[in-house]
Amino acid sequence: MSSNSSRHAIKISRRALIGGAGSVVLASATASEFGMPYIRSAAASDPIKIGMIYAKTGAVADQAEYMAQGSLLALESRKNSLLGRQAEVIWLDEPTSQAAQQNAERLIGEHKVVGIVGGSLSPSALAISAVVKKAKLPFVAPNAGAIDLTGRLCNKYTFRLQPPADVHTRVLAPYCAGLGKRWYLITAAFAFGQDIKRSFTEFAAANGITIVGADEVPVNTADYSSFILKIRAAKPDVVVGGVPGSDISTFLKQWNELGMKGKIPFAEIAVGATDLWGVGPEAADGLFTLNWYHKNPNNPPEEQAMAASYEQKHKRPAADKAWMGWMAMNAMLDSIEAARTTEPGAIVNALENWSVQRGGVKAGYRAFDHQMVNRLLVVGIKPKITDKWDYFDILAETPSTDREIETVFGGQAQSACKMDRL
Amino acid sequence: MFDMIVSQAVNGLVLGFLYVLIAVGLSVIFGMLGIVNFAHGAFFAIGAYLALTLSREFGWTAALVAPIVTGLIGVFVEVALIRRVYGKEPLLGLILTFALALFAEAILRLVFGAAPLPFSPPRFLSGFVEYGPILITKYRIAVLVVTVFALIAFWSFLRYTPFGRIIRAGSRDAEMVGLLGINLPIALSSVFGIGCLLAGLAGMLAGPLWTVNPSMAAGAIMPAFVIVTIGGLGSYAGAIIAGVLVGVVTSMTIQFHPDWSSAAMYILMAIILLVRPRGLFGEKWERFE
Numbered sequence: 001m002s003s004n005s006s007r008h009a010i011k012i013s014r015r016a017l018i019g020g021a022g023s024v025v026l027a028s029a030t031a032s033e034f035g036m037p038y039i040r041s042a043a044a045s046d047p048i049k050i051g052m053i054y055a056k057t058g059a060v061a062d063q064a065e066y067m068a069q070g071s072l073l074a075l076e077s078r079k080n081s082l083l084g085r086q087a088e089v090i091w092l093d094e095p096t097s098q099a100a101q102q103n104a105e106r107l108i109g110e111h112k113v114v115g116i117v118g119g120s121l122s123p124s125a126l127a128i129s130a131v132v133k134k135a136k137l138p139f140v141a142p143n144a145g146a147i148d149l150t151g152r153l154c155n156k157y158t159f160r161l162q163p164p165a166d167v168h169t170r171v172l173a174p175y176c177a178g179l180g181k182r183w184y185l186i187t188a189a190f191a192f193g194q195d196i197k198r199s200f201t202e203f204a205a206a207n208g209i210t211i212v213g214a215d216e217v218p219v220n221t222a223d224y225s226s227f228i229l230k231i232r233a234a235k236p237d238v239v240v241g242g243v244p245g246s247d248i249s250t251f252l253k254q255w256n257e258l259g260m261k262g263k264i265p266f267a268e269i270a271v272g273a274t275d276l277w278g279v280g281p282e283a284a285d286g287l288f289t290l291n292w293y294h295k296n297p298n299n300p301p302e303e304q305a306m307a308a309s310y311e312q313k314h315k316r317p318a319a320d321k322a323w324m325g326w327m328a329m330n331a332m333l334d335s336i337e338a339a340r341t342t343e344p345g346a347i348v349n350a351l352e353n354w355s356v357q358r359g360g361v362k363a364g365y366r367a368f369d370h371q372m373v374n375r376l377l378v379v380g381i382k383p384k385i386t387d388k389w390d391y392f393d394i395l396a397e398t399p400s401t402d403r404e405i406e407t408v409f410g411g412q413a414q415s416a417c418k419m420d421r422l
Numbered sequence: 423m424f425d426m427i428v429s430q431a432v433n434g435l436v437l438g439f440l441y442v443l444i445a446v447g448l449s450v451i452f453g454m455l456g457i458v459n460f461a462h463g464a465f466f467a468i469g470a471y472l473a474l475t476l477s478r479e480f481g482w483t484a485a486l487v488a489p490i491v492t493g494l495i496g497v498f499v500e501v502a503l504i505r506r507v508y509g510k511e512p513l514l515g516l517i518l519t520f521a522l523a524l525f526a527e528a529i530l531r532l533v534f535g536a537a538p539l540p541f542s543p544p545r546f547l548s549g550f551v552e553y554g555p556i557l558i559t560k561y562r563i564a565v566l567v568v569t570v571f572a573l574i575a576f577w578s579f580l581r582y583t584p585f586g587r588i589i590r591a592g593s594r595d596a597e598m599v600g601l602l603g604i605n606l607p608i609a610l611s612s613v614f615g616i617g618c619l620l621a622g623l624a625g626m627l628a629g630p631l632w633t634v635n636p637s638m639a640a641g642a643i644m645p646a647f648v649i650v651t652i653g654g655l656g657s658y659a660g661a662i663i664a665g666v667l668v669g670v671v672t673s674m675t676i677q678f679h680p681d682w683s684s685a686a687m688y689i690l691m692a693i694i695l696l697v698r699p700r701g702l703f704g705e706k707w708e709r710f711e
Contacts, residue, residue, distance in 0.1 A: 058640070061531070061635070062535070062536040062537035064536070189681050215680040216681040218681070218683060218684035220641060221683070222638075222642070223631070225433050225437070225562075226433055226434070226676035226677065229426070229430060229557065230677060233426055246635050246637070250633040253630075253631070253633065254631065257543070257559050257562075257631065258550060259550050274537045277537065278538025278633060282542055
């Protein structure tokens, strides 16, 4: 009896072993394919590790993929080397803001990273910011637009590339005002969407514009038709959007489907080019602010070189989010090199002094709130789209000189940030 | 205001029927196989991607093959994986289908990329119809017609064909059906395939309305689960009524309290379950007691 049991047990164990080994091989191969390079590189001896937190699933996964590829390109262009040592990126997911916070803690506690880049959405970036403040580790957020990140909740260790919603609003709102005085707001029900709603409402109040309707929509809304019927009934002159990632693609598809394209102008700040590429040429419509565009002839030579490298590697043009990931990671890597150490305080000081010349504007992080000042693009959809990667006409680059920066970004007096110390 | 309510009700009805199509497959798979299929949304997404690819390569007519291919993929998955968890701990089925959902999303991301892909309705269905306060697009009318036709066809299949009777009998007592000499594994594979076919059909129809991206399953699977729960697990009629209810309640919430729109269906579910814990048409099934 015991012999039979034993034989039976061995048989099951063997099958389990083969199955388990197969699973491990499959999981390892799959993991390396799906953007988890740390699994392969974890065995390397004592490299400098940079943490990266970008969404691998959800509404902003496509934007995050571009940001991750841009960030990885920044390190690859240095031959994966920093301070004469091997350097590697450890990429973790951000399915929710709570998970982003936990993954930031993992990066710091488990992987001993020297800095973190990422946070595709504002709630994630705010959560990571709270972690790095406690752990005293530099963090650069490329994409999060919530005002609080470099405002009320700013801290010495958090830097942000994306201009906050109020800055984008100052750039785009005058164009919207030129289209009409009755606005309808449709914004996402999370930090960035609420900032957009507040900023545009304040601008409207100060400029004699009437808000005829304002809806907050849940993230990942699959069907906007009921919202569009409300907008149609309200008969606004302009619709101001504030829905993130692929949600704007869904909205614009249904906007076109319900015959609204061309009837009421649509405008939204801080979109990603990929969101519009996903809409398709028939349905794409609107006026937007973008941080960067690969077809902009005014891009500096090093950014043109980055765009060429990206296209060669990924067989598609670099979207604005790729540039944002690249720029944020470059700032971190340049600052580590400039600091000549991985000591957090030295990197933070170097980040505060980091800058690059972009046309007439010196782009860099302000010491008093760690917000990057930079130029923004106002773009409109081309009347006729013939290239599936070229949807936009550039209408303006603002601010175009260092003198205009304070007008667009505001000054220290307007900032809610009370910067702490190292 | 009355005009807006009518308009939103009609819009909610169309949306609800699309949800029904997703939910019916889920309900049938649960009723017959006893599997809570977390991967159902993945088959919805696969249907959308297949339809998009086929329509790009060969035109919209070719996209009609997408649900059938999705159904065949479903049969393969049932034979290779799902049948290994029949009669075992329900948790195993949950874990397996949840893993399948993640795996399918990762594969879609690897093959098609993470970015949303443009997918438009066929040209002859572009445009819309206005009737008083009601505005409805031709494509949504087509979706409604196809969905109703598919639901009637599937109901007739279950009701009037010998194979349908086997499926219905098997859903109540699979062992007895087996003892009567019927090849149950083939019936079970077919049921899973049909459920996936319906999910693929819903994906094909939703692709031009929603955004085709690897995460699109998330927008489908939660309403489907809510509808199946409200209607009563395994109930065909329950799924249809619950789907329409969810669609209309969501539309009305958008009209009056838009920030609550995603929570509305869960509140509806909670209220119905408080009154009828088995759902609207839920019955006592011996095998699940």
